Amino acid sequence: MCVTGLVTALRAEAGCVSSRRIPFNEMVQIDDQAILWLSGMGAQAARTGAEGLLQQGVTGLVSFGVAGALSSHLKPGDLVLPEAIHSTEQLSVNMSWRNRLQQLLPVDIVVFGGLLADSPVPLTSEKAKMELAHATGACAVDMESGAIAAIAAKAGVPFIAVRAIVDPIQFSPPQALFGAVYPDGSVDPLRLMTLLLKRSVHLRTLMQMGVGMRAARKTLSRVIQSAGVGLDSQEIDRLAVA
Numbered sequence: 001m002c003v004t005g006l007v008t009a010l011r012a013e014a015g016c017v018s019s020r021r022i023p024f025n026e027m028v029q030i031d032d033q034a035i036l037w038l039s040g041m042g043a044q045a046a047r048t049g050a051e052g053l054l055q056q057g058v059t060g061l062v063s064f065g066v067a068g069a070l071s072s073h074l075k076p077g078d079l080v081l082p083e084a085i086h087s088t089e090q091l092s093v094n095m096s097w098r099n100r101l102q103q104l105l106p107v108d109i110v111v112f113g114g115l116l117a118d119s120p121v122p123l124t125s126e127k128a129k130m131e132l133a134h135a136t137g138a139c140a141v142d143m144e145s146g147a148i149a150a151i152a153a154k155a156g157v158p159f160i161a162v163r164a165i166v167d168p169i170q171f172s173p174p175q176a177l178f179g180a181v182y183p184d185g186s187v188d189p190l191r192l193m194t195l196l197l198k199r200s201v202h203l204r205t206l207m208q209m210g211v212g213m214r215a216a217r218k219t220l221s222r223v224i225q226s227a228g229v230g231l232d233s234q235e236i237d238r239l240a241v242a
Contacts, residue, residue: 006034009041047147094160118147
């Protein structure tokens with residue numbers, strides 16, 4: 001039996017895989033072909049999730065969620081299926097699996113390949129995004145795929161990243177906002193209200209973030225609808241790991 005292990009950082013991402021309430025930082029069996037782990041943000045959290053899924057016997061790992069654009073060509077809702085992850089070292093994805101998944105998707109989903117960059121911290125300015133793009137040549141960035149790819153490579157299991165763009169290169173969540181965000185991406189309403197009253201965060205910023213997240217979640221949900229929660233995992237055992 002082939003079983004895909006999906007790691008999501010945010011509760012909003014996990015909701016694109018399953019409509020039921022997903023517990024934080026533990027294994028959830030979605031069906032016979034997929035196990036989900038809602039890890040929280042960052043490399044260490046993602047590493048814990050990937051290792052936990054491997055202990056459950058998954059035969060492939062997926063970094064599933066949203067990403068920030070590092071190119072002006074990408075807009076919210078576009079899908080990044082990278083060919084490699086730029087981290088402390090360049091980590092490959094399983095191209096057979098990645099390409100087959102792309103073939104299953106509706107033709108109106110805009111798909112980009114290339115490099116997905118790893119970042120240890122959220123990028124909160126266009127300048128920071130442009131600097132990372134120049135340094136890596138990547139088209140998008142997240143904080144978890146590098147860790148998951150490294151765990152997959154060490155374990156010798158296939159890996160892919162499925163990341164929908166949530167914010168364009170010219171827009172980023174403000175640094176102050178992260179003080180009101182829990183590890184799973186949900187928001188503390190009292191802290192958020194304080195930030196709004198102090199004008200540390202503006203309502204129009206939250207509205208723009210909401211538009212981007214809705215576009216990204218729509219794309220991620222369509223990926224699941226098209227390929228299933230296992231993302232065509234029945235074929236994983238036939239794939240070369242590299």
